[in-house]
Amino acid sequence: MEKKLENISKLADDIVLTEQNERKLFIAYKKRIESQRRKKVLMRGYYRVAVVALAMMIMFSVNYYLQSPDLVVYAATGDKMVQLRLNERVNLEKQRTPLGYGYVLEMSVEEGSRYYTIENEQNLNADNIFRNGNKIFWMPDGMNSINFRDQDGNVIKIPETDSSTLNIEVCNYDGKMVERITLILERRDGQCSVEMLKK
Known part of the structure; x- marks a missing residue:
């Protein structure tokens, strides 16, 4: 070695x-x-x-x-109001409204903002949806009552529907649009529901 x-x-x-x-x-x-x-x-x-x-x-x-949305939508589900979340379906319960029995939604916007419903072809059966301040009433059973008349005195007749779509825009104090949502109201097998989608 x-x-x-x-x-x-x-x-x-x-x-x-x-x-x-x-x-x-x-x-x-x-x-x-x-x-x-x-x-x-x-x-x-x-x-x-x-x-x-x-x-x-x-x-x-x-x-x-x-992020918290500028528009918060609440749905009446019996004795309580439930906040809607995006893309989540919430079952509604029939409520007594100023127009008869229907379904109630309530809107809330941040201070300094405002919202308005859009009137265009994208809305479906919007005749069945009524607004009074921050409350929205959906009347899927329609309306045919002598108590409701137009300005000419004709009885207002609204047909029954199983679905309605309502587009809503939120604007800030400058009038600039900051948010746009769509509410899908549907009745399936006798149960009514609402879903909020963001555009």
Whole structure:
């Protein structure tokens, strides 16, 4: 075993580098180390940018989905009013209204804002929906009473319906629209419900 060590030792003695070769090896090694450092720094930068971008996306998403709406809608479900959530269906219970028996919704907006119902073709069977201040009444059974007449004295007749759609816009104190929602009112198998969608 000692003999092998001697041979290896002699082999190492035979390797001789000139000063110029040592300098070339040192410079090549130094460039490789610097290149590796630059890659690590660059990768750290990419990771930081990716983490910041992901955090911002999460923050904006959470802010969008959790922000309190400018318009809050409550639905009468018996003796209590329940706040509607976006894309959530709530069953309604028949209530006594100034127009007879129907279904009641109540609107609430932030101070300084106002809301109004949009009158256009996107509304479905809007004749069955009435507004009195912040209250909205849905009368899916229709109306045909001598107590309700138009300005010319004709009896107002409103047909029965199983679904109505109402579009509502909320404006701030400057009159700029800040929110638009749609209320889908439906009757299925005798049960009436409301769903709020955001546009």
